[in-house]
Amino acid sequence: MLAMDFRGPKRVRASQKPMPEIKHPEDAIVRVTRTCICGSDLHLYNGNVPDTRVGMTFGHEFTGIVEEIGSEVTKLKVGDHVLVPFNIACGKCIFCKQGLFGNCHESNPEATAVGGIFGYSHTAGGHNGGQAEYARVPYANVGPTVIPPGMDPDDAVLLTDVVPTGYQAAEMAGIQKGDTVVVFGAGPVGIMAARCAWLFGAGRVIIIDHIDYRLEFARNYANCEAYNFRELEDPVLFIKKTTDWIGADVCIDAVGAEAAGNAMQTITGRKLLLQAGSATAVHWAINAVRKGGVVSIVGVYGPTDNLVPIGNVLNKGLTIRANQASVKRLLPRLIEHVQNGVLNPKGLITHRIPLEEVADGYRIFSAKLDNCIKPVLISPSAGI
Amino acid sequence: MQTITRDPNLLPGWGIDADPDNDPTYPMRQRTPEDHDGYSWVRPTQQPITVEVLHSNERPNVSAVFGTSSPPSGLSGIIRRFAFNYSENSYLHWLPLLFADRVNVVEGIVEDLAHGKVPNIWAEKGYKAQWKYDRVGMLEKIAAAALVTTAAVFVLSRKSAPKKHSRSAR
Ligand SMILES: [Zn+2]
Ligand SMILES: [Zn+2]
Numbered sequence: 001m002l003a004m005d006f007r008g009p010k011r012v013r014a015s016q017k018p019m020p021e022i023k024h025p026e027d028a029i030v031r032v033t034r035t036c037i038c039g040s041d042l043h044l045y046n047g048n049v050p051d052t053r054v055g056m057t058f059g060h061e062f063t064g065i066v067e068e069i070g071s072e073v074t075k076l077k078v079g080d081h082v083l084v085p086f087n088i089a090c091g092k093c094i095f096c097k098q099g100l101f102g103n104c105h106e107s108n109p110e111a112t113a114v115g116g117i118f119g120y121s122h123t124a125g126g127h128n129g130g131q132a133e134y135a136r137v138p139y140a141n142v143g144p145t146v147i148p149p150g151m152d153p154d155d156a157v158l159l160t161d162v163v164p165t166g167y168q169a170a171e172m173a174g175i176q177k178g179d180t181v182v183v184f185g186a187g188p189v190g191i192m193a194a195r196c197a198w199l200f201g202a203g204r205v206i207i208i209d210h211i212d213y214r215l216e217f218a219r220n221y222a223n224c225e226a227y228n229f230r231e232l233e234d235p236v237l238f239i240k241k242t243t244d245w246i247g248a249d250v251c252i253d254a255v256g257a258e259a260a261g262n263a264m265q266t267i268t269g270r271k272l273l274l275q276a277g278s279a280t281a282v283h284w285a286i287n288a289v290r291k292g293g294v295v296s297i298v299g300v301y302g303p304t305d306n307l308v309p310i311g312n313v314l315n316k317g318l319t320i321r322a323n324q325a326s327v328k329r330l331l332p333r334l335i336e337h338v339q340n341g342v343l344n345p346k347g348l349i350t351h352r353i354p355l356e357e358v359a360d361g362y363r364i365f366s367a368k369l370d371n372c373i374k375p376v377l378i379s380p381s382a383g384i
Numbered sequence: 385m386q387t388i389t390r391d392p393n394l395l396p397g398w399g400i401d402a403d404p405d406n407d408p409t410y411p412m413r414q415r416t417p418e419d420h421d422g423y424s425w426v427r428p429t430q431q432p433i434t435v436e437v438l439h440s441n442e443r444p445n446v447s448a449v450f451g452t453s454s455p456p457s458g459l460s461g462i463i464r465r466f467a468f469n470y471s472e473n474s475y476l477h478w479l480p481l482l483f484a485d486r487v488n489v490v491e492g493i494v495e496d497l498a499h500g501k502v503p504n505i506w507a508e509k510g511y512k513a514q515w516k517y518d519r520v521g522m523l524e525k526i527a528a529a530a531l532v533t534t535a536a537v538f539v540l541s542r543k544s545a546p547k548k549h550s551r552s553a554r
Contacts, residue, residue, distance in 0.1 A: 007489070007492050007493075007496075007503065007508055008488075008489030008492060008493075009489070010509055010510075011489075011503075011505065011508040011509055012508060012510075013503075013504075013507065013508045023431050023432070023434075023449075023452065024428075024429065024431040024448075024449050025429055026428065026429070026449075027449075047485060047486075050478045050481035050482045050485065051464065051481045051484070051485065052485055053453070053454035053456075053460075053485070053488055054454065054488045054489060054491065054492035055453065055454045055492065056453045056454050057453065072429070088449070090428050090448060090449070092425050092426060092427070092428055093425050093427075094421070094425055097425070105443075105447065106427065106428055106447045106448040106449065107447055107448075107449055107450075108447055108450070109437055109438070109439035109440065109443070109445075109446040109447045109450045110438060110439060110440055110450075110468075111440050111472055112440050112442045112443050112472060113472055116447070116449070116450075116451070122438075122451070122453075122454070123481075125447070125450055125451050126437075126450060126451030126452065126453050126454065127450075127451030127453065128451060128453045138431075138449040139428070139449065273482055302478075303472060303478060304475065304478045304479075357513075359507055359508050359509065359510040359512075359513075360510045360512055360513035361510070361513075362510055363509065363510025363511070363513040363514050364510070364513045364517065367513075367514060367517075367518065369513060369514065369516075369517035369518055370517045
């Protein structure tokens with residue numbers, strides 16, 4: 001079968017690989033119908049996540065048709081069209097039992113700080129991802145959810161990560177009525193977080209990025225204010241000024257380790273890998289939020305140390321909440337929102353790229369070419 | 385002198401203290417007795433360990449399922465095994481892993497060549513798309529690289545010139 005094949009930093013291709021097999025009684029094999037490239041894939045693509053091995057297939061956002069099931073799979077049957085949450089969760093461990101499906105303890109042997117994630121390095125369990133014709137889906141009774149009849153697969157595939165992560169970013173921020181919410185990063189997740197902030201009662205939503213076409217997209221899609229930090233003297237100072245010198249009630253970091261905008265962070269975090277990625281966005285979030293405010297982090301950082309202004313967290317009395325989204329916990333509510341037209345995930349998709357051209361897809365997305373917001377990869381055997 | 389009350393049941397509570405349902409931190413934590421049972425859940429069936437699986441030394445075992453995408457091999461594998469002697473709290477865990485990744489890239493090229501496949505770096509880097517959508521930027525980069533190369537050649541040839549001269553004088 002054809003699958004994305006990581007060869008080294010900024011080098012990927014579509015290769016022929018063996019078909020995935022059932023390895024555990026709760027496994028399913030799905031034929032992938034849609035798969036996306038995600039902003040967090042870029043941390044892998046750029047070689048910033050430790051233990052990203054050559055030959056691995058990325059892709060944690062995918063939908064597919066069940067082709068084969070293991071002996072203990074009871075919740076799915078062959079032929080079901082499912083959306084597969086990016087986190088691999090057992091449903092039995094202490095964390096899954098609390099709804100923390102993003103923090104499962106039985107899906108990743110390599111690290112305890114993060115649960116298993118499809119196609120996300122060996123640090124996240126060494127699971128091959130969905131940027132392929134077929135994928136192995138462990139714990140098929142827990143994560144995969146049958147796509148409701150009538151739902152567009154383009155909407156469904158964004159329910160595997162982007163929508164729940166954006167939604168949870170707003171949820172963790174504890175937004176109260178009338179709050180000023182600042183979102184750093186106008187990628188798909190940031191745009192979705194800005195849109196969801198309104199659902200929680202925000203009074204004002206501001207998004208900050210450095211690429212004009214993304215800001216324009218965010219302004220239209222999330223109906224928010226959008227500013228280019230390269231045109232601002234200082235983004236933190238700007239937010240203080242525009243909030244009557246108080247600061248935002250809530251700041252959301254939807255950027256993570258690839259952040260631009262600070263030379264020191266770029267050199268130490270992205271070039272020398274002395275810290276787990278550039279922490280520019282979290283710096284700005286901590287410094288731009290009001291005293292007593294909440295900082296919500298969904299941007300992905302690596303496992304090693306970051307230079308984070310923890311002194312300001314203490315002095316300002318901040319609450320910091322951060323997590324990988326627990327997709328499974330949020331799905332029922334979000335499916336409802338999509339069906340009622342409250343959220344329109346597929347509106348984020350700007351590019352449809354054949355799996356064979358995966359290298360070009362990564363280049364277009366990472367270099368932000370052709371006004372790309374969100375690319376979806378279509379495998380030759382997708383069928384639909 | 386009045387002392388503070390010794391019986392915590394007599395203290396007036398507020399928030400989760402007064403009402404267990406009033407927990408503003410969900411989904412961070414649910415306060416159930418099972419929280420304190422530790423590593424005691426009924427574990428899922430263990431996936432047969434048919435390939436070498438490195439596991440964090442912050443857990444006693446291999447998780448019930450795991451990926452089998454690229455088992456450790458070669459020199460990068462030796463470095464990775466070394467890294468897994470150290471906890472996730474240690475630079476000696478993460479930095480060797482990043483180094484192993486770089487070694488692994490070279491191993492990947494060697495493996496390609498051994499299979500008679502010359503990696504098409506231009507295609508793998510997606511330069512076709514870059515050329516299509518960002519021709520100006522790409523030409524600028526190529527020009528800058530050419531300029532640096534020319535300058536380097538110039539400086540090096542100037543440095544070596546007197547040597548040649550003195551040699552020929554002798
Ligand atoms: Zn994603
Ligand atoms: Zn679990």
